[in-house]
Amino acid sequence: MMPEGVALGDLERDALTEIVNIGVSRAASNLRKMIGDHVILSVPSIDVVSQRRAARLITEREATDLIAVRQDFTGPFCGRALLIFPEANSLQLVRAVTQGELSPEEVIEIEREALVETGNVILNSCLATMANLLKSSLSMTIPELLRGSGAMLFEVDETSPSDGLVLFLYIDFAVRRLDIRGYIAMIMDLPALETLRALLDDFIARVVGDDA
C-alpha cells in the first residue's frame, strides 16, 4: 500500500504533468532539430505508485519485454529516471530517428547508440525543465541501456517489505506518422517525493494565485 499523504493532489498532479509536458516539448524540439522531421511528444497522465505496482502496471500494459534508458539524478530531490519502450517498438523508433536511411542490419548495429541518445535528450529535457521551473538544479549521470521485465526494471525485491515509490508518466510519441507508446518513470524515495511536492506547491501558488 502507498503511505498516506504521498499521493499527489489533483492540482499537484496537473502541475507535474504540465511541467513534464514542457520538458517533452523541449525534447521534441531538440529531436526535430536532430532528425529534421516532425516529432510530437505529449504526456497525457501521471501516477504515483509503488515499485511493485509500477512493475505490474507495465506488465499488464505491455505484452513484450521492455527496453529502457536509465539515468540517475541528484539535487534537492534524488532518484532514478527511466524512459521505457516495449522492445518491439525500439527498432521502429531507431528507424524513425535515423531518418529511414539505414539497412535493417545497420539499424540493429546502431540501435543501442540511437536509443541511448534519444533517451538522453528526452530525460534531460524533462529533468532540466523540472529543475528550472521548480527553481532548483539537478545533476545527471551518463545514460545506460537496459532490457528486461517490468520487475527487473523497477528493481522489485520480492523479499523486501519496503517498497520505493515511482512517478509513473505515460508518454506518446508521434514520429514520422508512427505512433510509439512509451513511459517515463522516476523512482524516488519518500523524502525526495516530499521535496518535489513542496516545490510543486510553490509553483502552483505562483501560477494560480488567488484562484487556488
Place this chain on the structure above:
Amino acid sequence: MPDAAAEAERLLAMLAAAGASGTWDWDIVADRLRVDQRFAELYGFDPAAGLADLPTARFFAAIHPDDRPRIRIAVAAILAGAELFSKEFRIVTPAGTTLWMHARGQSHLDAMDEPVRFTGLLVDVTERKRAEERLRIAQSAGGVGSFEYSDGFATATVSEEFCRLLGLHPAQALPVRTINGVLSDSAVPLIPEPDREPPPETLDHVFRVRRADDGGERWIARCGEILREGSGYRLVGVIYDVTRAKEQEARLRELNETLEMRVASVIAERQEAEEALRQAQKMEAVGQLTGGIAHDFNNLLTIIIGNIDTVLRRFDPATDPRARRALENALKGADRAASLTQRLLAFSRRQPLAPKRIEVDRLLSGMSDLLTRSIPEAIAIQIAPAADLWSIEADPHQLENVILNLAVNARDAMPDGGSLTIAARNVTVGTEGEPIAGVPGGAYVMIQVTDSGIGMTADTIAKVFDPFFTTKEVGKGTGLGLSMVYGFVKQSGGHIDIDSTPGQGTCVSIFLQRQFDSGAERHEDIEAPAAQPGKFSETILVVEDDDDVRAYTVGILRELGYRVVEAHDGAAALRLLERQETSISLLLTDVVMPQMSGQDLAVRVGAMQGDIRVLYASGYTREAIMRDGRLEPGVDLISKPFTYHTLAAKVRDLLDRVQ
C-alpha cells in the same frame, strides 16, 4: 503589422466556420488576447468594447471556478514552452448555463524556440460529456464493461468497468495478451489474438476467469457485435459478471441430480416393498393351499390310520407275522404322512398355540441335536441353561421354532464362523430386581441367544421386527422370522429385547413369565398308551361330515364301551338331541363343517344341555376355536389323524375331569 492581424482574423473565421464555438489568439510577447465573436458571446464580453487587445487574464474569466486552477497551470506550461494544449473544462455563460468545452491549442515558437503566440479553439462538448457520463454510470451501475477491438491491433480499447471486472488496473487500452491472460481456459480468447485467428462467429460466450488482482474465480459473459469494415472487422461489445447465475445454475443442477437420486431411492424402496408384498402373498397362498390340503388329508389319514390300527389290534400276530409287519409298515407310512401334514401347517403358521407348562432346560437339551445339525461346525454352540429354572407356560413347539429361528439368524450373521450361546436364567425385573427397559416388573425366565456375528446398526434394530423386513437376499428370507418371534412372545405374554453392535454381535433376550405352581398340573400326554375303557352309561354324540371318519370314530368309541349316537351335520345333531331321552355326556364334533361349524353347534348344544363337555376334532383349525392364535380356555381339541389310544385317552380325560 496589419497583415498579421488580417491573417489572424482570417484564421479565426475559418475555425469558426469549421464548427468551433470560439477561437482565441494569445500574443505572448505583447501579453494581449484577441477572441472571435462566438468566444465573446460565450464569455459575455461586450462586442462594442472590441474583441482584440484584451487583457490575457480575461481568458479565464468564464471558466468554472473549480476548473480554473487546472487551466491556469496548463496555460502556464504553454507560456513556459509546452507545445500542445488540450483541455476540457466548464464555462459558465452570461445566462448562467454551464457548458463543457474542449479547448485545443498550440504554442508558436520563434527561431530561438521561445513561445510567442498561443492560439486555439473551443468546441462545445456538453452533449458528448453527458453521453459519456450516461455511459459511465450505465457501466458502473450495471456492472457492464465495454471494449472495442480492431482487427490486427495488439491492443483493445476498454472501459474502466471492463478493467475492474477482470481485476486489471484501469487503462484505456490494454494489450490483447493481457486481457486473455485472465482466462482460466484459453480455448476461446476473450479478444482475438492479432494475426492468429479468423474473426469469431459470434461474441456470445461465457468465460471462466481468474481476476488479476485478487485471484478470484469469476464467470464473465461477453456479447456484442462484429462490424465488417472493408477486408477487416471491428468488435464492439460488453462483458459482465455472471458468477451468481452460474452458481445458481450449478446449485440447481446439483438439486436436480440429487432429486433424481432421491426418486431412484424411493423407487427402489417401493420395489423392495412390492417384492416383500409378493413374497407375503406367496406365503399366504401357500398357507391357504396347505391348510386346505391338510384338512382333507388329515381326514383321509384318520381313516387309514384308524382302520389299520383297528386291524392291528384285532390281529393275532401268531397267525401271519408277515401280514402284521406289512400292516405295521403301512401304519408307519401313514404316521409319516401325518407328520408331514403337521410340518406343512407349521410352515404356513396355521397352527394354533397350545400353551403348556414348560421346563426350559429340558426343552433346550431336547433341541441340542436339532441345533447341532442346523449350525455348521465353524460355529461353536454352547447351550447353557442355569440350574433351578422356573417353569413357564407357552406352546413348546412354537418356542422351539422361535429358538431355532434365532439360532439360524445367528448362524447367518456369522458366515465365517464364531460362537453361538443359548442361555437361560431366572430374572426378576422391577424395583427390587434388575430394571430392564421395556419389560414391566415381574418374575421371568430369560432365554438369551447371543452370537459373535456382524451385528446390526440402530436403524436396522428399529425395523427388525417389522413384517417383511429382512437383511437377507430376496428369496432367502421371508422377512417374517423375527416378526413371528415377536408375535409369539407377545402372544405368550412375554417381552423381547435386542442388543447389537455392528461388528461385535447380537444378543436377543426373550422374557417369558414365570408360571407359579398353582392349580392342577395338566399333563396332557397325548401319546399315553393305555386305552381306558368307557361305560355304556356315558353317551357320546359324534358329529362329523366325513362318513368314513365318522364310522371309524364311532367304531372306536363303541369298542371302548361308550354309548354313541352320530350325526353327519349340526342340524341332524340338534334334532337327535331333542329326541334323546338320556343326557349326552360328551359332544365330539368336527370343527370345519358345512352350514353349521363345530363351534356354533357346541354353543347351541350348550344352551340345551348346560353340563355337556365338548371335544373338537380337527385336521386344520384356523379361526373357529382360536382367539389370537390360541385355543380359547376350556376348549379341548384332538388333532386328526388320531389313533384308538389317543382318542380313548382324550375322551376319558375329559369325562373324568372335575368341573
